[in-house]
Amino acid sequence: QVQLQQPGAELVKPGASVKMSCKASGYTFTSYWMHWVKQRPGQGLEWIGVIDPSDSYTSYNQKFKGKATLTVDTSSSTAYMQLSSLTSEDSAVYYCTRGGRAMDYWGQGTSVTVSS
């Protein structure tokens, strides 16, 4: 069965960077694009960007250009998102989600807390 495994939580200091992972299993990793979505506490969903694992083509929401960087490691079927220059506005849950039928499978999300 399709699974997207994400670490549960990250605590990072303001101004630092964080790189979170999303390990895919149960399907051919390079056959489906991987999207990333942000959800601040008590708020709605915001699309960050997408990567094609077959060639690392990326497309970003303009709002997150310079903030998020998407990469993949096809040898381990893992997608990564790095967030830089973190502020309190970046404290949120970040989901990876497979781009099959719309966004058909979702990870459990990584909760990022930015605090000194």
Place this chain on the structure above:
Amino acid sequence: DIVMSQSPSSLAVSVGEKVTMSCKSSQSLLYSSNQKNYLAWYQQKPGQSPKLLIYWASTRESGVPDRFTGSGSGTDFTLTISSVKAEDLAVYYCQQYYSYPWTFGGGTKLEIK
């Protein structure tokens, strides 16, 4: 960017009632070459990740109960729950995948009386 608007923002219903919620897009989501509407609905229960319910505006995802129905075309869409169950307590989001950046509506929070 395509703006997605959902209404109402919240509603409270009794078990067994029929529920209808609306989603409107700032431009048409109907792709002329294949006559498909690039609109999806997701359900997010408290403390959980979103779950895909409906894609192509009206195609039910595998395993989704048939009390959930998506309809509409162009810029106006509806999600209907024919007979609400207590387990349907959740926030429902519509989302367009017609063009990047993909965008979500603000959500409709369904509460059970």
